[in-house]
Amino acid sequence: MPARRSRSAGVQHGPKCLPALRGARTGRSPARSEGERPRDPAKRETLKRLGALGLLALVDAGALASCGPRVLSPRARERKVIVLGLDGLDPQIVDRMMAAGKLRHMQRLRGISRLRNLTSSIPPQSPVAWATFITGRDPGGHRIYDFVHRDPQTYELVNAVARTSPPAVSLPFGQWRVPLSSSRAELHRAGTAFWDILADRGIPCEVYRVPSNFPPRDTGVKQLAGLGTPDLRGTNGTCAYYTDAPTTAPAATEYVHRIRVRNGRAKGRLIGPRNSLRSGIPDTWLDFDLSIDRDHALAKISIQGRDLLLRVGEWSDWVPVKFAMVPGLKTVSGILRFYLKQASPHFGLYAGPINFDPMDPALPIAALPGFARDMAERFGRFHTLGFPQDTNALDAEILDEGEYLHQSGMIVDEARRIYHSVLNQFQRGLLFYYFSTSDRTQHMFWRTMDPLHPAHDARSARDYGLAIEDCYQTCDGIVGDALEACDSDTTLVVLSDHGFAPLYRKFNLNTWLAAHGYLALRSRAKTTGKLSEGADWNNTTAYALGLNSIYINVRGREARGTVAEEDRQRVAQALARELRKVRDPIGGERVFENVYLADEVYSGARGPETPDLIAGYARGYRCSSASGLGKIAPQAIEDNEGKWSGDHCIDRTVVPGILLANKPIRAQRPALPDVTVGVLDEFGLPAPDDMQGHSIW
Numbered sequence: 001m002p003a004r005r006s007r008s009a010g011v012q013h014g015p016k017c018l019p020a021l022r023g024a025r026t027g028r029s030p031a032r033s034e035g036e037r038p039r040d041p042a043k044r045e046t047l048k049r050l051g052a053l054g055l056l057a058l059v060d061a062g063a064l065a066s067c068g069p070r071v072l073s074p075r076a077r078e079r080k081v082i083v084l085g086l087d088g089l090d091p092q093i094v095d096r097m098m099a100a101g102k103l104r105h106m107q108r109l110r111g112i113s114r115l116r117n118l119t120s121s122i123p124p125q126s127p128v129a130w131a132t133f134i135t136g137r138d139p140g141g142h143r144i145y146d147f148v149h150r151d152p153q154t155y156e157l158v159n160a161v162a163r164t165s166p167p168a169v170s171l172p173f174g175q176w177r178v179p180l181s182s183s184r185a186e187l188h189r190a191g192t193a194f195w196d197i198l199a200d201r202g203i204p205c206e207v208y209r210v211p212s213n214f215p216p217r218d219t220g221v222k223q224l225a226g227l228g229t230p231d232l233r234g235t236n237g238t239c240a241y242y243t244d245a246p247t248t249a250p251a252a253t254e255y256v257h258r259i260r261v262r263n264g265r266a267k268g269r270l271i272g273p274r275n276s277l278r279s280g281i282p283d284t285w286l287d288f289d290l291s292i293d294r295d296h297a298l299a300k301i302s303i304q305g306r307d308l309l310l311r312v313g314e315w316s317d318w319v320p321v322k323f324a325m326v327p328g329l330k331t332v333s334g335i336l337r338f339y340l341k342q343a344s345p346h347f348g349l350y351a352g353p354i355n356f357d358p359m360d361p362a363l364p365i366a367a368l369p370g371f372a373r374d375m376a377e378r379f380g381r382f383h384t385l386g387f388p389q390d391t392n393a394l395d396a397e398i399l400d401e402g403e404y405l406h407q408s409g410m411i412v413d414e415a416r417r418i419y420h421s422v423l424n425q426f427q428r429g430l431l432f433y434y435f436s437t438s439d440r441t442q443h444m445f446w447r448t449m450d451p452l453h454p455a456h457d458a459r460s461a462r463d464y465g466l467a468i469e470d471c472y473q474t475c476d477g478i479v480g481d482a483l484e485a486c487d488s489d490t491t492l493v494v495l496s497d498h499g500f501a502p503l504y505r506k507f508n509l510n511t512w513l514a515a516h517g518y519l520a521l522r523s524r525a526k527t528t529g530k531l532s533e534g535a536d537w538n539n540t541t542a543y544a545l546g547l548n549s550i551y552i553n554v555r556g557r558e559a560r561g562t563v564a565e566e567d568r569q570r571v572a573q574a575l576a577r578e579l580r581k582v583r584d585p586i587g588g589e590r591v592f593e594n595v596y597l598a599d600e601v602y603s604g605a606r607g608p609e610t611p612d613l614i615a616g617y618a619r620g621y622r623c624s625s626a627s628g629l630g631k632i633a634p635q636a637i638e639d640n641e642g643k644w645s646g647d648h649c650i651d652r653t654v655v656p657g658i659l660l661a662n663k664p665i666r667a668q669r670p671a672l673p674d675v676t677v678g679v680l681d682e683f684g685l686p687a688p689d690d691m692q693g694h695s696i697w
């Protein structure tokens, strides 16, 4: 399938400039008043120098116009656009619930705009899809292809959205390295965010919790980062569970800290960030004391001079902690919540992932500088982790369904409290607010509403069978909040990045590639190990890493590539043909709805991180997490008996998102970039040449 309405790359006028706008007039750039000065300091400086040389009028006006501010119509200046991102809201479920009268605010919008299915990205993964919406470009343009990419030199996984690195300059001092510069994080996303196009024309923008935006670039727009923002350990969320119980679920092992309770007292150790300022990069930690009253089902946690008293079943508020990186010189601040799960017969204390403290974040979780702190001063501390619902703890049976839903409820309540305040103060420009709860609830609770699911059981169906519907109703309330904030000058756009489907059967793509001669393994004994250790790269033609990405082992690109670049496409085509024929040995269903060649579906030049094929699984199937992480399993295909029971990292034709608005949507089959262009259109701005969409209005 060819790239959808792909356009030629925009003309770049230097690294800081925005792409040329479609239909930009080539006449003289309009006279600028003081109030219309470009926000970009580099552009301001250029204009100042040109002005001083008396050359402003002679400059190619078209080039300058593409970088500089525009004169907006009075209507556009007063315009308000609210974009509400509800991750993973599925059109079939929305339809069904609307028919039952359960989503009255969305129903009201449907009456105006009609409910449209929104075509997602290839693949329909949240980081990829939101980056497509942010930039109006397919992954070839924004360069986020999967949750994870691989380093072709090491075949190891790397973060697709951001790179973090320790201080570039540090001074050796005994066992320490004293930092002389700050830790760095860099956003990998290419292309221009649509809010930067608006801000460059003087339109105020605020962007909250949007995925694929960590760390946010400081372009003069207020932003709080979302999915992709790590915890202090650098992970998507690592909890700890302190217990004296002799056994826990096997999956909990990596999170469990065994403690010894004597006379009602115990000690716990909270593991903090790894210390890149010490040789060997060891973990940092801090110890805390526990006083346990089993008779009264109480525990006191004494941590860094603070005493917290929790009853069984009670959550703490955010607890600030500091980890010493260089004693007396450098600390890293975090926040976490404790939950006292039980006191007897065994003690059990859950410590949630340690979030960056918005009062003092060690990495830029927000832009403008100081914005996270300003928010924390206004609203109190809040979660900053991009994936705040602890799905790992539910999977590992550290939290049960009810406890998980309670945590999820606290997260959405906290986000919504800030959202209300932001909505109330919103005067003009763009407000883009994102909620993740619908995605996570569907991932974890699909099994409870689907009797066909291998992990379906009567108890969880009875107790939690309505968890997804409840969550959709919460989302409907969030839409209602936005509707209340709308006046006649406000456009409201509600979208999800993809829909949802059951995950019945897991496909280990690497096992299949090994069985079909594409992936060579060093010995049978290593077939349960890591690909990076067990693969015989010198005899490997193709391998899979990430949930949808397949790579040909290309000579000159991969460290031990075997396929010449000129043969890459031929090998990819042959593999795609073979994969399209794969059938489930049980039932005979097709495992793949589509298998795409990256060269045919992505615009722009290939980079070393670009996959060669993208697997589009059929409804009910998905790549196994093990395969995605580069592990081989004994069987290529097996039932999914885990709690993570719904998914969307399959073929985009199977899981479209939704699109609603408070004005008619004319596009019949809108895709994510069409919404991006539609938002610019609301402010009277044409889309840059390199955006792939057409306005939805």
Ligand SMILES: [Zn+2]
Residues within 6 Å of the ligand: 088, 126, 439, 440, 443, 648
């Ligand atoms: Zn998801």
